[in-house]
Amino acid sequence: MTTPQVTEPPVIAHGGGVWSVKVPIPDNPLGCTLVHLLDTDDGPVLIDTGWDDPASWSTLTAGLGLCGVAVEDVRGVVITHHHPDHHGLSARVREASGAWIAMHEADASVVRRTRANPPERWYGYLAAKLTAAGAPAEHVAPLLGARDASRLPGLDPALPDRGIAPGELLDLPGRRLRAVWTPGHTPGHVCLHLEEAHPAGLRGTGRLFSGDHLLPGITPHIGLYEDPDDDTVTDPLGDYLDSLERVGRLDPAEVLPAHQHAFTDAPARVRELLAHHEERLTGLLALLCEPLTPWDLAARMEWNRPWAEIPYGSRTIAVSEAEAHVRRLVKLGRAEAVAGSDPVTYVAV
Template identity: 75%
Template structure:
């Protein structure tokens, strides 16, 4: 196996770790050399091929898995956090994550059997999903399926990443920037060192999924079956994008696709995309719609009838995140009654 490894110079490498059966293809796991040993930014999906690729990639960077000193997780999703327990078990490395995402990991581990399916059924029913979409979930619940969620084997982090913290990495200046939106505890990591090629700008940024060169990251509701506190993930994301734009790093090292420059321009493009989408949805809400009806009317990267079953659930969550933002801005309201929920523009 010959892993795809890029030397970004200055003691930074990226390793393309495959994600099985996923159009994204791979997660870019970054390796950062420090005076105490190498540190990984993310780990990749928990899969045998992914593990073999990560191991070979670390070797190609001139280290062994046993040398890994620590693991910094940008967010809890399984294509980033999945192999963290195996890395820690092999190397004894610490694993760090923002407290908000650590809480998600802990909640996933402690969830009772079927809790997620119960929540998903209730959520989609309230959103107006049709019976033919709900039927497979009801059958899975009745059959006792859905007991195992992705990521249960990932490590429970043993360190917290605090916003604004200059991380304890001797020989490096790496600062944590809290960038909620994609997840409640997503962090970017700012390498406050001159770019090796002296590219103008403020160091380099490990951006996770927050800022990607050609993809708009999913912004859905923060899912917590036990917490009914209203949240505004899209508002969080837009605020986070503005902070990164002001930072103006010389280069962005994202977790997918490829490294790029002009972070401020990309952030502005993403802000404009969501503002346009909010405007389009407000127009759609001139007549009352359920979140499901809104999702089916929104523009996606393919027609609704070609969107896979599970991806429709994600699309509805994204529609609901935009609805939350419109309600918070006073541009839409939830109409009386809850069977199912219906929204209208104000």
């Protein structure tokens, strides 16, 4: 008789009252979100929660059980940023436990606007943005169809009930967890610096829960901050580069990111990412020897596969990333928009 295999949720014990649970993200190449569990004198606290999906919820609750914690025991949830693979299950955790939810105000504002605006307004806004960026009609058409038919549900993320102030030492009895504001991936992204000696005695200043800001083997997406109610010209890439340098100066002994795996030598990884984006900017300047739209630029940039093989949703993300890099070049005085162009084109100066 064949013995059935029992698959347990993967849980990693990092020592010093810190664990991570690999919570799956459905149909996503990232695979999972590393939800971190932090033991405090007041009870367990989660850093992020994972995607709102039945399988993800089951994995989270089972994983907490392997750490000796019931979801009903959770006292608080600290959210690194508002994206659904991090904040998605926060409402269910709060419903099950009564836990508080903390988030930086800039991302809490995004959550409030997401809840307040009907889905068709978001689809119309994104369609207009893509059209202005030079996207062809066939790429914009699905968004217009969703806007007109309201076929797709809008997001309903949990409203946080606590803020996170930059530099704040969070009120977690028995722990020293300090918020480090790291905008770029989102306007209110925060890393969380555990200012305690590393349990294995590694050299450096504590441990850093880095969310999506600092990942060991992939480059976080840096696109435009989306807001149908605000036409402020932001500089997400500039924000990100500044935030990277701030984190590099912390020199943590170990980084506990929200994807992939824990790693050491944060300053070296920061240098790699700074060099990557400088190379991107240099490459875009070479392309902008002629006027190009952000869509044109995205189609010519180097990605992890040829443009023809990049799926629909990833193309939209790529265009936003191209725009963020062009906006940085414009701010630096190295590129400018061509007057009167529609859709807008840019050229190096």
